Amino acid sequence: MRNSWWKIACIILLVYTIVAGFLVSVPALRQLQETIRNLYFHVCMWFAMMILFSVSVVNSIKYLRSTKYLFDIHAAQYARVGIVFGLLGYATGSIWASYTWADPNNPAFASFGTILREPKLIGAGMALLIYFAYFVLRSSITDIDKRARVSAVYNIFAYAMLFPSIWIVPRLLPSLHPGQEGNPALNYNDIDGRMRMVFYPAVIGWTLLGVWITTLKIRLRKIADKNILHG
Amino acid sequence: MVKRWLKYFIIIGPLLCSLVLLAQDIPEKGGKVEMADLMRTNGKIYVVVAVCLTILFGLILYVIRLDRKISKLEKERG
Numbered sequence: 434m435r436n437s438w439w440k441i442a443c444i445i446l447l448v449y450t451i452v453a454g455f456l457v458s459v460p461a462l463r464q465l466q467e468t469i470r471n472l473y474f475h476v477c478m479w480f481a482m483m484i485l486f487s488v489s490v491v492n493s494i495k496y497l498r499s500t501k502y503l504f505d506i507h508a509a510q511y512a513r514v515g516i517v518f519g520l521l522g523y524a525t526g527s528i529w530a531s532y533t534w535a536d537p538n539n540p541a542f543a544s545f546g547t548i549l550r551e552p553k554l555i556g557a558g559m560a561l562l563i564y565f566a567y568f569v570l571r572s573s574i575t576d577i578d579k580r581a582r583v584s585a586v587y588n589i590f591a592y593a594m595l596f597p598s599i600w601i602v603p604r605l606l607p608s609l610h611p612g613q614e615g616n617p618a619l620n621y622n623d624i625d626g627r628m629r630m631v632f633y634p635a636v637i638g639w640t641l642l643g644v645w646i647t648t649l650k651i652r653l654r655k656i657a658d659k660n661i662l663h664g
Numbered sequence: 665m666v667k668r669w670l671k672y673f674i675i676i677g678p679l680l681c682s683l684v685l686l687a688q689d690i691p692e693k694g695g696k697v698e699m700a701d702l703m704r705t706n707g708k709i710y711v712v713v714a715v716c717l718t719i720l721f722g723l724i725l726y727v728i729r730l731d732r733k734i735s736k737l738e739k740e741r742g
Contacts, residue, residue, distance in 0.1 A: 435731075439671070447720055461696075467700045653734055659741065
């Protein structure tokens, strides 16, 4: 294994996340009860996704400045793993919401309807679809240089669209999702010190896992595209 | 080449988490909130932790094996 110190840090942080995440006591809130522990898993997926997408866009800009094919590989793979984390965040969020947002007084269909109208969900769905389009675009261009250039420009657009769709618009509309007036999970009123001690290491641990998987994909791609890189 | 600042960040970052106050208590109106106290009293929460750790170790072992395999491929072809 190459550069293994941060991989070991990743393993230690994730083990800490699971042990402390289940065993450290959490505030007893009526609606959430024990599901508040999902903060260490669901929210971390979104944090990891955002960080991976940021690394991806940086590599796209680097590609446009230098036209080195290596940066294109980096940008594509970071975006790919970012999407995986986004999908995991979406899936875990939908499980969590179905147990905490659903109103037992309403029929299931009506409360499902209110969940579907959630601006946060629509925004996150849009952001992910825009990133899906990034890969549709990539696979539709066969010329390597053209593909790298067009998709790098598109990646900057996709990253810019993340901000209105997941950061700005959901804050302007009424929502059941916590963190309406500020940054969810970073706000001092949202989580207390006990949870912070687990939450921040969890974010770092999950992000490192994402980076680890991405480096593996990049290295594989580099072996496969050896002729293009050195030819 | 290991980036030194990144190393410091990962080591020092988690330590800063303990600087936050722990003494907060959120008052709850309407009596006691039902938590998984039963699982804590009879110790069965540890079963959940064990299951999750097993899954995590399985996934991490898989990633490590992939990492080793790719390193080997790099040596053969590089």
